[in-house]
Amino acid sequence: xxxxxxGCRPFIVMEEVVRLEDYIIVTNNPLVRDREESRHAVEYHxxxxxxxxxxxxxxVHVGQRLxxxxxxxxxxxxxxxxxxxxxxxxxxxxxxxxxxxxxxxxEACGKFSFKSEEYDERAMRDFRIIDWTLISSALESADSx
Amino acid sequence: MKLEMxxxxxxxxxxxxxxxxxxxxxxVSTDALKALVLEDxxxxxxxxxxxxxxxxxxxxxxxxxxxxxxxxxxxxxxxxGIISKVDTVGSGKTYALKGMAVVTAGKIVxxxxxxxxxxxxxxxxTPFSKLINLVMVCEPVDEIEPHEYEKAVRIAGFKAxxxxxxxxxxxxxxxxxxxxxxxxxxxxxxYPDLPRVAYVHMLQSQxxxxxxxxxxxxxxxxxxxxxxxxxxMDGAIVSGNCVSACDKNPTYVHQNNPVVHDLLEEHGxxxxxxxxxxxxxxxxxxxxxxxxxxxxxxxKMLDLDGVIVSQEGFxxxxxxxxMNCKKIEAEGIKTVIITDEYxxxxxxxxxxxxxxxxxxAVVTAGxxxxxxxLPKLDKVIGTLDYITKIAGASENTLREDGSLEVEIQxxxxxTNEVGFTTLSAR
Numbered sequence: 001x002x003x004x005x006x007g008c009r010p011f012i013v014m015e016e017v018v019r020l021e022d023y024i025i026v027t028n029n030p031l032v033r034d035r036e037e038s039r040h041a042v043e044y045h046x047x048x049x050x051x052x053x054x055x056x057x058x059x060v061h062v063g064q065r066l067x068x069x070x071x072x073x074x075x076x077x078x079x080x081x082x083x084x085x086x087x088x089x090x091x092x093x094x095x096x097x098x099x100x101x102x103x104x105x106x107e108a109c110g111k112f113s114f115k116s117e118e119y120d121e122r123a124m125r126d127f128r129i130i131d132w133t134l135i136s137s138a139l140e141s142a143d144s145x
Numbered sequence: 146m147k148l149e150m151x152x153x154x155x156x157x158x159x160x161x162x163x164x165x166x167x168x169x170x171x172x173v174s175t176d177a178l179k180a181l182v183l184e185d186x187x188x189x190x191x192x193x194x195x196x197x198x199x200x201x202x203x204x205x206x207x208x209x210x211x212x213x214x215x216x217x218x219x220x221x222x223x224x225x226g227i228i229s230k231v232d233t234v235g236s237g238k239t240y241a242l243k244g245m246a247v248v249t250a251g252k253i254v255x256x257x258x259x260x261x262x263x264x265x266x267x268x269x270x271t272p273f274s275k276l277i278n279l280v281m282v283c284e285p286v287d288e289i290e291p292h293e294y295e296k297a298v299r300i301a302g303f304k305a306x307x308x309x310x311x312x313x314x315x316x317x318x319x320x321x322x323x324x325x326x327x328x329x330x331x332x333x334x335x336y337p338d339l340p341r342v343a344y345v346h347m348l349q350s351q352x353x354x355x356x357x358x359x360x361x362x363x364x365x366x367x368x369x370x371x372x373x374x375x376x377x378m379d380g381a382i383v384s385g386n387c388v389s390a391c392d393k394n395p396t397y398v399h400q401n402n403p404v405v406h407d408l409l410e411e412h413g414x415x416x417x418x419x420x421x422x423x424x425x426x427x428x429x430x431x432x433x434x435x436x437x438x439x440x441x442x443x444x445k446m447l448d449l450d451g452v453i454v455s456q457e458g459f460x461x462x463x464x465x466x467x468m469n470c471k472k473i474e475a476e477g478i479k480t481v482i483i484t485d486e487y488x489x490x491x492x493x494x495x496x497x498x499x500x501x502x503x504x505x506a507v508v509t510a511g512x513x514x515x516x517x518x519l520p521k522l523d524k525v526i527g528t529l530d531y532i533t534k535i536a537g538a539s540e541n542t543l544r545e546d547g548s549l550e551v552e553i554q555x556x557x558x559x560t561n562e563v564g565f566t567t568l569s570a571r
Contacts (some may be wrong), residue, residue: 069433072352073352101464105498111494120297130254130354134351134355135519137428
């Protein structure tokens with residue numbers, strides 16, 4: 001496995017910016033879209049939890065790298081309808097760690113059963129809020145310099 | 146650093162006009178406690194209840210469990226940086242009220258578990274069913290945001306625990322235990338032939354209902370750092386997380402961390418317990434790399450021979466756990482990791498979201514997907530509104546006789562990953 005490089009800040013060698021990473025938020029959470037799209041690049045998909053993870057996996061397969069963990073949060077993939085992740089916008093050689101992380105997240109979906117019809121609007125709103133706070137904690141790290 | 150812990154055994158709790166502890170019985174003035182809790186303008190009301198071991202009572206959704214303690218001698222006070230000033234704690238004398246806890250409950254989000262059954266099969270899965278629990282259900286003002294409510298309930302619990310702890314300040318403890326560790330240099334000189342061991346303690350740090358605080362600092366923002374093993378006994382680490390309740394550490398667990406206590410027990414006998422290292426479990430992958438690099442660096446700088454690593458949670462923290470394990474092992478230091486498992490209801494699925502050959506010494510706290518039937522109990526403190534819908538819910542969850550078929554992940558502390566649990570293997 002190649003050395004893993006995380007982070008999305010530019011770093012400078014010989015006074016030249018040799019690499020400027022830029023990120024996008026990929027999400028199926030409308031609250032993340034509404035709160036973040038004025039500040040960040042947001043790619044919103046109106047779809048289910050497994051489907052959004054598969055969209056993210058397809059991006060990983062063409063060389064976009066995960067910047068956050070797709071199994072963030074203690075409400076498991078089969079237990080929450082929403083997931084947001086941060087990814088590099090540009091394409092690189094496929095990052096094996098990203099492949100493993102997203103594959104493992106999709107597999108985890110099978111262990112839990114989610115029944116959105118059993119939740120009222122307040123619960124769904126709270127799922128959106130929790131997912132948003134999880135991605136916000138990552139944005140704070142990503143934007144700290 | 147030396148800390149004398151005085152243990153005062155509480156045999157019962159009773160509501161009374163005056164708060165006091167007499168002959169091992171705690172009398173609580175709910176008026177006084179209510180006035181204290183409602184100092185926070187985010188809270189509209191609070192109700193109190195008492196749940197005793199063996200009673201037909203279910204407490205849910207549980208937010209935190211806290212052991213009342215008081216600083217009697219020495220620097221600082223309990224819950225530094227939150228209730229007391231931020232002085233370094235862990236030395237002098239502290240009293241703890243044993244056999245009881247303050248339990249905070251409240252429906253902070255519209256899906257939330259966290260169950261403590263005081264009797265029946267559910268009680269067997271949680272260590273907190275063995276305590277006399279003073280339960281506080283806090284009601285927020287209208288239109289409050291979940292994070293404001295979470296903070297208000299979190300602080301209310303610490304205030305109540307500190308208030309009750311203070312009642313013990315002039316008492317004589319039933320039992321006393323002295324914990325002492327040396328500085329790095331003293332320890333090396335004193336125990337030259339004993340293996341040097343530290344505890345790498347991973348703390349939840351991801352966002353709302355997924356946070357932990359160290360001396361009042363959000364653990365998301367810490368770099369891995371060293372504590373004296375006795376600091377956690379004075380409340381240096383407190384909980385702000387409770388969802389997926391089976392493998393989250395309530396504050397009570399931080400105060401009574403069994404890894405810390407067992408390592409202290411062996412200190413000077415079979416090992417030299419060098420220090421307690423705390424690190425985080427952030428969502429951002431660069432933070433994971435930084436923190437795991439730093440834990441490995443600290444372990445190397447301390448010339449350790451062995452490390453115990455415990456994680457908190459599942460999924461995202463599995464990655465931190467394996468990164469910590471791999472990097473520490475790569476420094477030539479042996480590791481033992483403590484985790485729980487999400488292996489599916491049949492136990493046949495991959496248990497962790499990450500793995501590595503370096504993780505060749507693993508202690509498991511059990512399979513959180515294991516199914517249990519919780520019988521209907523006579524009384525519920527809190528609400529059952531959402532318990533039937535989360536954490537292993539199925540069409541069979543709420544059965545005709547009122548019992549609940551759930552996975553043990555709903556039960557507070559069922560698969561606790563520092564080993565503060567009742568599960569074991571035969």
